[in-house]
Amino acid sequence: MYKLLLCWRYLRTRWIALASIISVTLGVATMIVVNSVMEGFRHEMQQRIHGILSDIVFESNSLAGFYDPDWHMEQIRQVAGQYIEGMTPTVVVPAMLSYEYNGSSITRAVQLIGIDERTQSQVGDFCHYLQHPGNREKISFDLRDDGYDVIDHQAGPDAPPRHEMREAGWKHRHKWVERQRLLESMQPKADRQASDPHATRVPLESLEATLAHEQHTIRPAAFEPALPDDGADEANPLRDDGLAGETPLTGSENSPIAPAATAHAAAVNAATHDSAQTAAQVPAELTVESAAGPINPFGAQATPAETFDPDKQQHPGAVIGISTVTHPLAGGHTLFLAMPGDDVRLSFPTAGTPPEVSHASFTIVDLYESKMSEYDASFVFVPIATLQQYRGMFDPETKIGFATSIQIKLKPGVDGQMVRDVLRAAFAPQIYNISTWRDKQGPLLAAVQMETAILNVLLFMIIFVAGFGILAIFFMIVVEKTRDIGILKALGASRRGILGIFLGYGLSLGIVGAGAGMVIGLLFVAYINEIADLLGMITGQEVFDPTIYYFQKIPTIIEPGTVTWIVAGALLIAVLASVLPARRAARLHPVEALRYE
Amino acid sequence: MNNPHAASVSNRPRALAAGSPHFVPQSGEAATATPRLQARGLRKSYRKGQVEIPVLKGVDFNVQPGEFVSIIGASGSGKSTLLHLLGLLDGPDAGEIRFDGGRIDDLPVRRRDLIRNQQFGMIFQFYHLLPELSTLENVLAPQMIAAGAWSFLRSRARLAQEARDLLGMVGLGHRLKHRPRELSGGEMQRAAIARALIMRPQVLLADEPTGNLDRATGLEILRILRTLNAQENLTIVMVTHDLAIAEEADRIVRLCEGGVEKA
Numbered sequence: 043m044y045k046l047l048l049c050w051r052y053l054r055t056r057w058i059a060l061a062s063i064i065s066v067t068l069g070v071a072t073m074i075v076v077n078s079v080m081e082g083f084r085h086e087m088q089q090r091i092h093g094i095l096s097d098i099v100f101e102s103n104s105l106a107g108f109y110d111p112d113w114h115m116e117q118i119r120q121v122a123g124q125y126i127e128g129m130t131p132t133v134v135v136p137a138m139l140s141y142e143y144n145g146s147s148i149t150r151a152v153q154l155i156g157i158d159e160r161t162q163s164q165v166g167d168f169c170h171y172l173q174h175p176g177n178r179e180k181i182s183f184d185l186r187d188d189g190y191d192v193i194d195h196q197a198g199p200d201a202p203p204r205h206e207m208r209e210a211g212w213k214h215r216h217k218w219v220e221r222q223r224l225l226e227s228m229q230p231k232a233d234r235q236a237s238d239p240h241a242t243r244v245p246l247e248s249l250e251a252t253l254a255h256e257q258h259t260i261r262p263a264a265f266e267p268a269l270p271d272d273g274a275d276e277a278n279p280l281r282d283d284g285l286a287g288e289t290p291l292t293g294s295e296n297s298p299i300a301p302a303a304t305a306h307a308a309a310v311n312a313a314t315h316d317s318a319q320t321a322a323q324v325p326a327e328l329t330v331e332s333a334a335g336p337i338n339p340f341g342a343q344a345t346p347a348e349t350f351d352p353d354k355q356q357h358p359g360a361v362i363g364i365s366t367v368t369h370p371l372a373g374g375h376t377l378f379l380a381m382p383g384d385d386v387r388l389s390f391p392t393a394g395t396p397p398e399v400s401h402a403s404f405t406i407v408d409l410y411e412s413k414m415s416e417y418d419a420s421f422v423f424v425p426i427a428t429l430q431q432y433r434g435m436f437d438p439e440t441k442i443g444f445a446t447s448i449q450i451k452l453k454p455g456v457d458g459q460m461v462r463d464v465l466r467a468a469f470a471p472q473i474y475n476i477s478t479w480r481d482k483q484g485p486l487l488a489a490v491q492m493e494t495a496i497l498n499v500l501l502f503m504i505i506f507v508a509g510f511g512i513l514a515i516f517f518m519i520v521v522e523k524t525r526d527i528g529i530l531k532a533l534g535a536s537r538r539g540i541l542g543i544f545l546g547y548g549l550s551l552g553i554v555g556a557g558a559g560m561v562i563g564l565l566f567v568a569y570i571n572e573i574a575d576l577l578g579m580i581t582g583q584e585v586f587d588p589t590i591y592y593f594q595k596i597p598t599i600i601e602p603g604t605v606t607w608i609v610a611g612a613l614l615i616a617v618l619a620s621v622l623p624a625r626r627a628a629r630l631h632p633v634e635a636l637r638y639e
Numbered sequence: 640m641n642n643p644h645a646a647s648v649s650n651r652p653r654a655l656a657a658g659s660p661h662f663v664p665q666s667g668e669a670a671t672a673t674p675r676l677q678a679r680g681l682r683k684s685y686r687k688g689q690v691e692i693p694v695l696k697g698v699d700f701n702v703q704p705g706e707f708v709s710i711i712g713a714s715g716s717g718k719s720t721l722l723h724l725l726g727l728l729d730g731p732d733a734g735e736i737r738f739d740g741g742r743i744d745d746l747p748v749r750r751r752d753l754i755r756n757q758q759f760g761m762i763f764q765f766y767h768l769l770p771e772l773s774t775l776e777n778v779l780a781p782q783m784i785a786a787g788a789w790s791f792l793r794s795r796a797r798l799a800q801e802a803r804d805l806l807g808m809v810g811l812g813h814r815l816k817h818r819p820r821e822l823s824g825g826e827m828q829r830a831a832i833a834r835a836l837i838m839r840p841q842v843l844l845a846d847e848p849t850g851n852l853d854r855a856t857g858l859e860i861l862r863i864l865r866t867l868n869a870q871e872n873l874t875i876v877m878v879t880h881d882l883a884i885a886e887e888a889d890r891i892v893r894l895c896e897g898g899v900e901k902a
Contacts (some may be wrong), residue, residue: 046788048769499756526770527768528767529753530780534753534785535752631729636763
């Protein structure tokens with residue numbers, strides 16, 4: 043009892059001792075803040091990564107991919123069906139993205155991803171990161187009229203508006219075409235062809251040509267039944283125009299084979315599910331221009347006024363990572379180099395051996411902003427069928443495509459590593475590479491984890507140093523209290539009792555210090571953005587620049603477990619630091635102690 | 640501590656507070672046969688660097704139950720050392736100390752702590768109150784040391800009442816909540832006496848209890864000790880260098896040259 047009473051009294055009367063634990067307080071507060079922010083970043087990053095990468099990625103080791111993703115998905119379902127919620131095939135290839143801005147050509151290295159728009163949303167939050175509310179509901183690769191977000195829907199109302207996005211969509215396209223035509227009319231005719239980006243296009247190689255050629259022959263069959271399904275009404279008549287322009291080139295071959303092809307396509311449609319239908323209809327439309335390549339050296343687009351009217355038509359849609367076409371400006375503003383409605387060109391390797399470079403025009407239909415700069419600066423999404431077509435990833439006989447990977451989403455609570463191991467056991471590792479999203483982003487996540495660990499070690503050293511402060515001040519207090527110790531011993535207090543007083547004193551100092559640190563730390567975390575703003579106002583320099591991290595706010599997550607560990611660690615250090623002085627106090631000779639003045 | 644002692648402690652009536660006139664010293668014959676405190680051939684020396692300075696060179700004396708003995712000697716004669724040895728604050732180099740016939744100086748540390756806590760009350764020249772605690776808490780300190788936190792809290796009301804009674808008896812009933820530094824020297828010493836009595840000890844050891852007080856206050860303290868001795872039959876061993884003070888006791892033991900001077 044006297045131990046508690048004396049601890050309490052010492053605590054209340056020795057303010058100098060409280061000074062010694064301010065360092066503990068600060069250490070604990072800093073650790074809580076740092077851990078919360080790091081955890082916030084980690085979580086945000088994981089979420090974004092996970093939103094893009096599905097739980098498990100089933101990849102082909104070659105760029106050419108594997109044949110018949112549907113068959114593969116069926117096999118996967120047989121092996122691990124009970125764990126799987128959704129799957130979607132994708133084609134992933136490295137590519138070059140180029141577009142014009144103010145007359146100069148801008149080129150970026152990108153990751154070109156062909157996605158199946160019907161099943162993509164089953165495996166991740168891909169749609170969540172798009173800029174058009176309609177596309178977030180359901181992705182469409184048709185250009186929207188307008189209605190793109192002016193205010194970043196992920197950032198909240200404080201974010202500076204992107205006024206350019208008001209124009210995005212067909213509106214922008216019309217304006218762009220108008221301006222383009224005005225420019226053309228002002229240029230002398232000779233320059234026009236040289237400045238036309240499409241004029242420099244490399245003709246497609248024979249492989250693709252024949253492939254496209256053959257697919258072209260079945261176009262009417264695939265095309266006709268698809269028409270009523272097609273949601274983009276405004277595009278339909280235009281497409282007919284485009285076809286009409288092409289007919290003389292292919293019509294002769296078209297007619298004799300058509301009935302057979304129709305039957306074949308119908309069989310495919312019936313056999314496979316809906317996606318096959320899209321797969322069949324989109325490429326059919328696309329082959330028009332690719333097939334035109336070898337026949338007309340200038341390609342279908344070389345004379346856009348006749349065959350392709352950019353004012354009314356669009357190229358196949360592409361969703362483009364926002365950082366490939368924007369520059370961040372100060373204050374969270376964004377400079378748009380291109381936006382939905384603009385055309386871009388993509389260059390990518392074909393599936394043959396060795397791969398050849400192929401080029402194609404796409405129209406930006408939406409921007410992809412995951413706020414992960416790595417992804418925003420490198421991802422370009424196009425319909426998988428389009429990409430299969432362009433890359434020659436199509437078996438002309440069976441109309442069944444190739445895919446380079448299958449994204450798998452697991453049911454909630456299923457251990458990804460376990461499913462990965464199950465799949466690895468079932469599929470040959472020479473051909474297939476199966477990894478979880480964590481495996482894929484392992485180095486990045488590990489780096490964040492390591493940073494957190496190192497910071498924790500350093501900060502804990504601060505608390506450790508604080509421990510020595512406590513040690514020194516405790517020795518002082520023991521010396522100061524020598525006589526009291528003698529008195530207590532004369533009254534019959536045991537060594538253990540004296541030890542208990544000073545250990546308890548250390549512990550209570552630790553509780554006060556760590557408790558105060560915890561409160562300060564938690565308050566700091568709760569108001570971290572306000573504090574950052576205030577600091578920015580005082581120093582005139584933005585403390586947290588949203589353009590660097592793509593977060594509008596500093597993300598924080600308070601983990602009760604981490605906080606507990608930090609506080610417990612600080613308490614332990616406070617107690618350890620009081621052990622030596624407490625032992626000294628306990629060993630004091632009562633007579634010496636009583637004589638001490 | 641052997642059983643008879645424990646029994647005698649608990650059996651002893653609370654005569655001090657009640658002021659019972661019927662208090663009878665425990666078992667007359669046995670008490671005269673075995674002295675309450677016995678020092679036999681006590682030797683103690685202190686080291687100062689390489690030199691060993693002998694302080695006590697074989698001290699023998701007895702204290703009978705209910706006796707008020709004062710030990711007198713010049714400064715440096717070892718009288719405080721002797722009291723510390725008797726109070727088990729220090730161990731002798733040779734010789735033994737007996738309490739009610741049983742040897743106590745070679746007991747384990749915990750047992751000696753217990754004897755100090757329960758059988759001996761001690762008062763000092765510099766009062767030695769704990770500055771962080773109030774008068775009442777200071778008086779209760781030995782009880783707190785004896786009991787665990789829980790059992791103390793359970794019987795706190797009763798113990799606090801005892802402490803208040805004791806403080807009332809020594810004339811400090813109005814100073815319960817004051818800190819020691821707010822008290823005068825005499826008041827502090829009276830608080831120290833109350834603290835020494837709270838565990839109802841067998842022996843009160845007083846080390847120059849009046850040494851730091853003016854004459855009038857010193858005499859007042861002595862009067863309290865005398866009353867305790869008379870009414871409670873409390874055995875008192877008092878160390879002093881002042882003959883006038885020493886003469887208040889029943890018997891004077893003179894220390895000279897590290898030994899007891901034959902009277």
